[in-house]
Amino acid sequence: MTFRPTMLTAAAGAGLLLLTGCVANKPTGETHAALTVESSADACTVSAAEAPSGNVSFAVTNSSEQVTEFYLLAEDGLRIVGEVENIGPGISRDLVVQARPGNYFTVCKPGMIGEGVGKAAFTVTDSGHDFAADADLAAQVEAANVNYTAYVKDQVSQLVAGTEAFAAAYTAGDDDTARSLYAPTRVHWERVETIAESFGDLDPKLDLREADLEEGQEWTGWHAIEKDLWPEEAGADFQAYSAEKRQRLAASLVGDTQSLNTKVQDLEFTLAQQTNGAIGLLDEVATGKVTGEEEFWSHTDLWDFQANIDGAKVLYGGVRDILVAKDEKLAATLDREFGKLQALLDAQRVGEGFTRYTELTPAEIKSFSDQVNALGEPLNQLTAALVLR
Template sequence: MRALRSSAVTVVAAAAALATVSGCAEKSDAKDSDAIRVTASDDKCEVSKTSFPAGHVKINVENKGSKITEVYVYAADDRIVTERENIGPGTKTEITATIKKAGSYEIACKPGMKGDGIRQKITVTGGDGAEKKSDPALDKAVAEYRKYVQQQADETLPAAQKFADAVKKGDLDEAKKNYAPSRTGWERTEPVAESFGDIDPKVDVREDGLEKGQKWTGWHKLEKSLWDDKKITDEDKGLADQLIKDLEDWKKRVGTAEITPTSMANGAKELLDEVYRNKITGEEERYSHTDLDDFEANVEGAEKAYELLKPVASKHDAPLVAELDKQFASVKKALDAYREGDGFKSYDSVGKDDRKKLSDVVNALSEPLSKLAAAVAK
């Protein structure tokens, strides 16, 4: 879960929802000259175009502020269309996304990566009305990824139920044992879960990410009770039941997720951002120190999306694919050094120098992975 992420995205736009539902793969209609330029600063979010046609969209972001920022595109129904995190001061990045329905949206810049951000309304028009030819290889990739995401949700419920049952029994040791395994499927597919907007703040918010007046629920509230407070209260037992209810809601809604080849590619990049921001820093699992379990799940989820898109990406950008193969292998090798039994070492035992090494290999993968969406959209 991203630190200090808004629990309820308030999208002012009030028209049609994003429709990236099918695996239909258009050739990119987003030329460099047509790119939307977003200039972010500490107090502004300037957008070069507030109206553009549906289809593949290229967004060129420049951060002229003094703070790390992130850029989101939100649809009218609170869904995240696309996002890019960790855009450092004085740096630029390019985002390729797919928006297939006309309507009102918003672009948000979040200096300091906090809150709802500075928002600009945008309008997506109907385009030229021409039918785009489907790419069967990308249709297949989307279909297989849908199966994968649903499978992860399906497998999460029984694992989470074991965790919840241990909490309700007041069995501290058993609950600790089942905590990390209950999160694996979620961590593998987190960008899809977060796209719904309202589920993530219920199940995966950290204490420092709570909005004013928001009740703290979900995994991390229970994590604090187990490892920091070292006791299970009656409230925690109720929260265990609530966690299962919220995850069941997630499981039911996964099948309606908006998935395209570019959203798969961007989601893979988002998972690497999750590793860099929250796992390597130790912020995510600050009480249990099970960050390396989450780290592995994030990498596995990113690699799954990449492998499904790889046949098409290799035709469009073979050098990029070769580099991604190399860097995924490097990240997995680096992670293997911290295995212990069936799991990983407690992350509080990983020193500053080793954390820096992990950070370096993640960054080496993150940079080429940011180019995957553009490769599959060619």
């Protein structure tokens, strides 16, 4: 966590539209594919696993007893390309996406919280559709803003569900389960960390490090619990928390996370806020994760590192088509440097996680630091390239 000026303004009434290069209701051009989706309690059945590029429509019907959502995700499984939400039981809603050739995923989310169900690969083949002919900068910017809003809401909803499971294990004294959930749950926080920093004291309540405590300040949040879960790293003088303190910390963590979820429902973004958000997430890596200071006891810094990069890549991916039209050379540089940094992270993967930070060699840490700097220089040019040119 790093304190910085607010990245965005939270504004009321930011109704979420159904678009990406994506439009609500009927498309302005020819629809190349019309698919159906059935969202049930435990499945997300799409009528076809591929479609030709261009305008693709999804008619989503909710056959479950909960309000549901449908997502088209990018190849990384994180960035939202198109989303339709608030589909009540027995109701149908349409999503029309201007889909470029590539690999995607479809997923439904009954109850509109958690990771969703029925996630499946979806392929868009090249139909020869001329995207340049119907590209409109204002529409692209609007789409990028809307889709990032949807992404933030999705990540925070998954953070809520994960935090509740983590807190339940922690208060029950099931430390092994709590430790196993710690890093995988925090990735949802780290992917949108710069957003949380805009909501006053929520960020320090949830993510303050012990080293940053001011005199007399109450310490709550993830890192206060982290210290208790890894007592062998906390030193011989550390005394394990009482059951009462565990209950208090867990209740605060869950309550503050739910408050964050409420606040992100009214977000709006500008293009500059998105690009500055990507820069801010990389700064989080440079000032905390690459130094090993963030996860002082669990040493799960590389999970956070990956999550910050995930968030920055999602932000960049949402505006990349706009950047290509304005500065193709900068886009190529960012593609290359993001790829190099991801390769370094991939080399440290262990199963579904990563090497503990204390197990990295000085040379490996230097490689990370150097590559963060190599990416930071062109990324810092992104806002000016998009907004001022």
